[in-house]
Amino acid sequence: MLLCDFMLNFQMMSLSSRRILVVDPDATSGEALQKLIASWGYDVVLEQNSSPDLDFIVKTAPAVIIDSSSLFSGDGIDVLREIRAQQSGIPVILLAESGTVELAMRAVQEEVAYHYFEKPIESNRLRAVLDRALELTDAKRENELLRRQLQDRGAFGELVGNSAPMREVYSLVEQVAPSSASVLITGESGTGMELVARTIHHLSPRRDKAFIGINCSAIPETLMESELFGHEKGAFTGAASRRAGCFELADGGTLLLDEIAEMPPLLQAKLLRVIEERSVRRLGSRKEIEVDVRLLAATNQDPAEAVGKGSLREDLLYRLNVFRIHLPLLKDRKDDLGLLAQYLVTKLAEKHSRPARFLSPAAISALQFHAWPGNVRELRNVIERAVIICSGEQIERHHFAPYPIDQRERLRSEDTITLPVGTPLEEVERQMIVRTLQKTKNNKTRAAELLGISLKTLHNKLNLYRERGQFEDVVRES
Numbered sequence: 001m002l003l004c005d006f007m008l009n010f011q012m013m014s015l016s017s018r019r020i021l022v023v024d025p026d027a028t029s030g031e032a033l034q035k036l037i038a039s040w041g042y043d044v045v046l047e048q049n050s051s052p053d054l055d056f057i058v059k060t061a062p063a064v065i066i067d068s069s070s071l072f073s074g075d076g077i078d079v080l081r082e083i084r085a086q087q088s089g090i091p092v093i094l095l096a097e098s099g100t101v102e103l104a105m106r107a108v109q110e111e112v113a114y115h116y117f118e119k120p121i122e123s124n125r126l127r128a129v130l131d132r133a134l135e136l137t138d139a140k141r142e143n144e145l146l147r148r149q150l151q152d153r154g155a156f157g158e159l160v161g162n163s164a165p166m167r168e169v170y171s172l173v174e175q176v177a178p179s180s181a182s183v184l185i186t187g188e189s190g191t192g193m194e195l196v197a198r199t200i201h202h203l204s205p206r207r208d209k210a211f212i213g214i215n216c217s218a219i220p221e222t223l224m225e226s227e228l229f230g231h232e233k234g235a236f237t238g239a240a241s242r243r244a245g246c247f248e249l250a251d252g253g254t255l256l257l258d259e260i261a262e263m264p265p266l267l268q269a270k271l272l273r274v275i276e277e278r279s280v281r282r283l284g285s286r287k288e289i290e291v292d293v294r295l296l297a298a299t300n301q302d303p304a305e306a307v308g309k310g311s312l313r314e315d316l317l318y319r320l321n322v323f324r325i326h327l328p329l330l331k332d333r334k335d336d337l338g339l340l341a342q343y344l345v346t347k348l349a350e351k352h353s354r355p356a357r358f359l360s361p362a363a364i365s366a367l368q369f370h371a372w373p374g375n376v377r378e379l380r381n382v383i384e385r386a387v388i389i390c391s392g393e394q395i396e397r398h399h400f401a402p403y404p405i406d407q408r409e410r411l412r413s414e415d416t417i418t419l420p421v422g423t424p425l426e427e428v429e430r431q432m433i434v435r436t437l438q439k440t441k442n443n444k445t446r447a448a449e450l451l452g453i454s455l456k457t458l459h460n461k462l463n464l465y466r467e468r469g470q471f472e473d474v475v476r477e478s
Contacts, residue, residue: 019043021062040127063137068095080112091133095119135454158195160343161336165328176323177203184320185298187327190377193298201254206294209253212246217262224267226283235284247280247291260297261306268313275319330372338364344383356390362397362452433461
């Protein structure tokens with residue numbers, strides 16, 4: 001079986017999150033290791049063939065491989081390197097005899113193996129490394145799932161999310177994009193209004209023509225008219241040459257007027273005339289220039305309130321508001337956080353040539369607690385900083401510091417724990433686990449995610465509390 005075929009099949013398979021493949025041709029040591037790992041609650045498959053083929057690994061679908069022999073002979077380390085290159089995601093833990101330690105070290109240094117131990121092995125250390133390897137596997141599996149989901153959303157360009165509010169946005173974009181109707185895009189700053197405008201343009205018959213965007217709040221009032229309509233040489237002081245305005249530049253394509261309610265009222269009247277006449281006249285010129293422009297507008301203000309305040313002309317609103325798309329706040333679509341954060345990690349890691357590829361469960365959980373007043377723009381800034389400072393593949397919670405990502409604003413009293421100074425750390429941990437289980441209504445998987453630990457670790461903690469007689473405070477099995 002070719003390695004590329006193996007990798008293709010492997011990516012399509014669902015790995016067993018609890019299955020460990022032990023490769024050891026020695027029956028005595030292999031069976032002893034199998035019993036030891038099985039006693040920790042794992043599904044263990046023992047393979048005594050010193051060189052198991054890739055077909056066998058595919059059928060076994062392990063979450064972790066513990067290898068005691070096969071990769072220390074022949075081209076075993078080359079196979080490791082190929083698997084690593086294809087990003088299969090299976091961590092391999094090597095168990096080395098005294099004469100093979102150097103080879104095992106090289107495999108780890110070259111990042112083709114996850115870890116190595118020199119025999120004899122300390123069981124506690126093996127268990128700790130195995131737990132970490134499984135957490136890494138779970139994170140990578142979630143990463144691959146998010147990548148596939150992102151591919152499903154690829155038709156919407158850079159718009160990312162699968163929540164009900166975003167699916168409604170996608171539906172509206174699909175409906176209006178093929179037409180030439182004006183669109184008013186509303187939402188708070190940072191929600192992605194320009195991305196929606198670009199997506200409409202990309203899905204329209206005008207996709208091969210120009211997309212021009214202008215921020216009406218960022219240009220001085222004295223220059224705004226020239227930016228929109230252009231000017232002739234000598235039209236005003238400093239006009240050293242003829243210049244085409246945004247309407248001319250966008251001819252045949254799409255023009256986005258961002259923050260339209262910030263445009264001066266007098267200029268709004270001139271804009272209304274251009275929309276009605278479908279022609280512009282440069283400053284200092286008497287010649288009318290016909291333009292074919294699809295107009296999109298965006299505002300972070302409520303349009304009706306803007307009209308009431310006098311910052312937006314009512315007749316202009318009627319012209320622009322042929323079709324309206326409202327973007328939800330990020331805090332109102334937190335189901336999209338993991339997907340959106342993964343998209344940003346992938347995009348920004350490529351931009352900055354950094355190794356980060358995905359976020360740990362604890363990091364994703366931390367994102368859920370933030371209010372995100374700056375919406376997607378704020379999330380992008382947080383992820384960009386984490387990508388830059390992260391030196392490995394996985395972004396952890398601490399990579400968000402010193403940003404107050406875990407501030408839990410307006411938390412109710414039942415969501416907090418108050419403990420006196422000097423409380424033993426073990427008791428702090430126990431109470432935190434108990435309160436989290438209560439909060440999640442004994443959903444152990446969700447509790448483990450919120451606590452930033454593996455489900456296996458949570459079960460071990462609960463078993464320990466039972467043994468110590470501390471189970472009376474723990475949420476009972478449902």
